[in-house]
Amino acid sequence: MGASDFANLPHIGAAVRRKEDYRFLTGAGQYTDDVVLAAQAHAVFVRSPHAHARINSIDTAAAKAAPGVLDVFVGSQVAADNINGLPCGWLITSTDGQPMKEPPHPILAQGKVRYVGDHVAMVVAETLQQARDAAELVAVDYDVLDAVVDVRDAATARAPLHDIAPDNHCFKWAIGDKGAVDSVFAQAAHITKLDLINNRLVPNAMEPRAAIGSYSRANDEYTLYVSNQNPHVERLLMTAFVMGLPEHKVRVIAPDVGGGFGSKIYLYAEDVCLTWASKKLNRNIKWVADRSEAFLSDAHGRDHVSHAEMAMDANGKFLAMRVHTDANLGAYLSTFASAVPTILYATLLAGQYTTPQVYVEVDAWFTNTAPVDAYRGAGRPEATYLLERLVSRCAWELGLSQAEIRRRNFITTFPYQTPVALQYDIGDYPACLAQAEQLADAAGFEARKTASAAKGLLRGIGYSSYIEACGIAPSNIAGALGARAGLFECGEVRVHPTGSVTVFTGSHSHGQGHETTFAQVVAARLGLTPDQVDVVHGDTGRVPFGMGTYGSRSISVGGAAIMKALDKIETKAKKIAAHLMEASDADIDFANGEFTVRGTDKKVTFGQVALTAYVPHNYPLDKLEPGLNETAFYDPTNFTFPAGTYICEVEVDPATGVVKVDRFSAVDDFGTIINPMIVEGQVHGGLVQGIGQALIENCVYDRETGQLLTGSFMDYAMPRADDFPEFKLGHVCTPCTHNPLGTKGCGEAGAIGSPPAVINAVLDALKPLGVKDLDMPASPARVWAAIQQARA
Template structure:
């Protein structure tokens, strides 16, 4: 986000002609850094007697803080209302959002940015409907899943592909839902309450296209750029506008290039974050790096390979149309003639035998990519909790997450992203909350007052994936960085309300909040 300090240090650096660094204390950051979420929502779901969804109506009051931050206006609107269809065929959806200024810090994008809020509304509604109609929570979802693609939702988005049955079926099996009743009975013998909760989320990410952003008032494009610089030795340097700050781009981008060019990953160097070297890029956010930045790199690779085909055809004295390429090898169809990518690269820089009349020397290409649509990762989460009614303490006994991220480049990185997202979502639902007193003073201004999840708050996650490749990018990939944070709050709160036997409970479900809810239920 564009904080005032960013502007000040830039101005100061120009005035002093030297680097200037701003450092904030943690208490200062608690007071001034953007907060997240903060919606108050009333939602209604109409169903027929068989549990088919007929219509949804949502009214949301969204706090945007004392003044607008960078994405404050789009998070509770375009990134929220457009996801209210979820994974379901609800034919009619109406959403009314009222953004309000308050005395708090600005409220802006936090992992998921609008998508967790939408998923929470939809999945809490669906779970509540299942309980009131006495239907199995998984069954009511199956009765309403979208199964025909592409699918135009009533809230603007066009889903290109998905298989929601596959992720839910896998999650139910992995969570051993069939054995839940026995586990619930065992908990009851010990005086504990056990609950089970589901969440089936969908996300629109790989933020794009530029035309949509422009129609909403954005003053920037949403493309990404990539450059492939092949060296005479056959090694490659990749320049990307997608900056890495922990996502593992250096690995996943290098894997894409190494696989396409048939070379060891050690021969690929990824350069990012240096504006004196990289092409103009739009950066890393909205789970867009591999889908948008990776595709820009792929398009630059296509140009490199196409030029290499011309060079290889000349070297092998063959027609270009007869030259085939596969992972670092150029071959003349129907013959044993072939040239390795490294040989072609060397010829491009040492052009002794080279088609100078058709090609200039060198092997260096760049590309820009502006997506035609979002990518739509989706998944199913099952959470099982045990609650101590004496203290209100919630223990997460089991967590299953099955996601569909399309083609997966690096399973370890994807699993790490899911784990991180789940922890943030669990923190939101169970522990975290900015509190102001009656005078407007922030009272959760340190880690002594603001609780974040620790290792002993979390279970060992059971994660898996299913695959429906994205149809409009060459890698078939979808974003994965925000998914865990999108589905987790709803799954956890559905499990807690199931355990307590109540309809609703405001987040965070701290021991005090849970204990009070139980006392109110007893008194009712």
């Protein structure tokens, strides 16, 4: 079945209500903290109050003697049990041919702490309060060292974090032809330059991270309940790389997950500590992060400092671009940390444009901050922010409109090979821009600007034309680029005797609505209703395998695996139907839940075939096994490439610096859309996160001490509903050419395309005052200061 056939099936494109919402809205969801096991103890982690320090000694005697305490664990015990450190899942090779520097990342600190919140000890007690009280009694003697938190200071820091990286440098990586780019720049008619910072963010999912470690002496098996986006990968990393356990002896269960945004992809130290200690104590052990702990210990996002240049001809045609980025990795390499500023960032810097030459160089550094890893978009927002800020600056310097410079440089012929490795299969970028301008009423902007001026306000309009690469595939290419795991997906379709279906998928939902959209896919293929299809995910004990959910891969990769399993189901079901109707299976057609003999009025229903498969009284047993259950793996042949154009209008009060987003229009090309209601919700959520970064969110460490200054919601501003206008959404559809559904992915787009649209709008508003640059977030204080500086 091709993508065009699939798009025309019943249920596809229908706004089916989310099946999972009933249990969520009635309080029947089960999150990790809702799981209560017998004889369950509680863990509390003693965390470093210093950004950088040697550990001279740890005295646990008083804590161990405290009421209810079962034990206190420290790094020396971890080392004695040969528990390895946390692994990085992506190897980057430096430009000199050397592998990146991979310092150990112990689950409990050994000899040194490297950021505020680093794990020093784990206290396990009968109750949570007893564990908290005892944790206060753990006495640690620290020898405080100098800290570095700003990536621009990393190379000159007086106290390096790791012996393996005495200059705090992890790797230098590059892509593109530097000589060719430099040659073009030497002859260019115009060069635009831009320095910018992509600010660090804290993910802040509704549900903080949580885990329960359990061990059964009866069968020497472990179970880990965890708030995680990819339980199979969690199990693989923990067993094969950290604890040295047989994989079949560990079951990872990720129940309902209350948001992740990337921060719950990884194997965290807490997960390993609980699993390891559950055997040592023969107890079930629970840990749930409080919000302050989450601020300190969850993997953060973004944190790039970049310089970018665009070479153009006299007509504004892009000829070459060169970029240098310093990426802050934090104190340790998190699971995908090394891939974010390289493979997931630099390869997207061609954007939607026909720039013939692009050269990107990335230096990655260790600092005394929480590890930095993938956060909604993972490298793609950083690339889009840099490129779209630069493109808008090019337009302003050449006297072109933001729309015109994009139209002059858009890719219009596909497939298109970019100069930074990726090949786009299909798209229609001019159509997205045209629809966005129509939705935004761009033609009426000048009148609205005049009306704002009459109120003493400055109005600006900003554009952003983004593209992202989703699916992270295929496995052989990803492996060649450094991935240490496959990036396929698994799907199992189990048809029951009554004709209802259970689907087992390696993708995992943390808010995307998989239980609905995957049911729609299966129902459409088999002629059922979505209510007849149940979806199971998040349990390594029930799902054959899977690589989880991130990178907007679920429907395009996980859904495609299910489609392949359905192909097998249909093939076998046709053989059964042919036997029942005394025909050749080559003459059997299947549509709308019925098998028919081509050219006749003979037919049997899918339900009849399902029952026959399990009650095989009239069955070709010499040719077919009973049952109707199939499993398939799908490894994509390419990334998918969602794209779109966003247009933002803001009003700025020059007296206070307050920025109000007055209008926001977003047009996306996600290929085939399974459920438009769910897609709309995903885009809304992404827009809120992206605009939040642009205007108010900012993770800040004290530059001298390394203390987290934005460690609570009192200091870290989160966007609220009244910060936004009614979003106007539109869609263009160019179905993906290489997966059976034609889908591209939608979960990250809003967070990718919105930040540059907002900042470009703010700068457009401030341009008459002489303000040329402004880094995110465009808070009132920053905007007001920029205005005062321009006026000085």
